[in-house]
Amino acid sequence: MPPSIAGVDWNLDTLASLADLGRISVDAGRRSLLGAAAYSVAALALPASSWWTSMADRSTERSALGSITVGRGDVEAVREMVLLFSRLDQRRGGGHASSSVVQYLTSDVARYLQGAYADDRVRREMFSAASELAYLVGWMAFDSAEHSAAQHFFTASVKLAAEGDDPAMAAHTLRAMAHQAIDLGHARQGLALAAASMEGDRYRLASPRERALLGVVHARGLAATGNKAAAASALIKAENDLAKAEPGDDEPSRVFFFGEASLAHETGCALRDIGDLPGAAKELRRSVRTRKAATFTRTHAVTLGYLGAVQARQGNLDEACGNWSTALEAMDGIRSARARQTVADMRSALSPFRRRGITTAAELDARAAAYLAATAA
Secondary structure, eight states: OOOOOOOOOTTSOHHHHHHHHHHHHHOHHHHHHHHHSOOOSGGGSOOOHHHHHHHHHHHHHOOOOSSOEEOHHHHHHHHHHHHHHHHHHHHHOTTSSHHHHHHHIIIIIHHHHTSEESSHHHHHHHHHHHHHHHHHHHHHHHHTTOHHHHHHHHHHHHHHHHHTTOHHHHHHHHHHHHHHHHHTTOHHHHHHHHHHHTSHHHHHTSOHHHHHHHHHHHHHHHHHTTOHHHHHHHHHHHHHHHHTOOTTOOOOGGGTTOSHHHHHHHHHHHHHHTTOHHHHHHHHHHHHHHSOTTTSHHHHHHHHHHHHHHHHHTTOHHHHHHHHHHHHHHTTTOOOHHHHHHHHHHHHHHHHHHHTTOHHHHHHHHHHHHHHHHTOO
């Protein structure tokens, strides 16, 4: 009988589910099954509020299962590795080094989670750091269009954050789950996840920068479900939250990527989804103008692709082609299914113009086809 992959289970012991993900990662057969498994819309339903309390209690009641003693230096080492891999993901896409991140999470970090701790604060910090790493693994899988794998790791991240009693970290991952659901066309479920990320301590204990991130994805969920007025209000709230972020704030390193350019990118997507194409183009141009392209290359390329698509819908083919051309140049060395999708969408938008014999469109389409061929799995 071929190996099988268990579905997402919020009630399965956190360390047991992480260990199973570790076994999958080293078993080629099961790893390929996970990559091919279906994304579960049913699993997007979050557990009841009592679950969150029980998870925090469960972790404090654990007996030390391992022989190693874990200190604050170990926590800092995990955080440093998360930031290192996060910067690579932001620049080159989720297709680079993902197997290394999975292995680090499910081997080294998993052992820390079963260790003895100097005090309960160190324990909570380690579970929070592990949650951030599991989130990153999920985000890289999402960026690589490995949606079932992403869902499993996002769920693990939320469970680890709950055991670490870190509501803001849980919110960060719920926001990513919302983003994934919205991108996959499950707008109603995405909105519910985004709303959950804004509830109570998850929003209250987040830094201003992270509040803005949660808020703008909430706005995208509202836009995707046709709530135009509420989406507009949520966008203003997110803008105001980001304006409150200041240098020197005590904020987690996981939000290092989120600034004016990222807010403008998500705002542009929300405005596009409610049919405000001029507003969307304006925000996407602001994103391109303000982003540090050398550091955040993957998202810069995707933003250019989205901007070109909006301009093409407006009938501005020359501007669209210019931005698409720049996007293709920026994609050199990027391994990202989301980047590939913008190129596939580019080719679809160019198709009518290519058939009319427009040289610029034909040349750009040929470049796009070559990129897709060169980056095919």
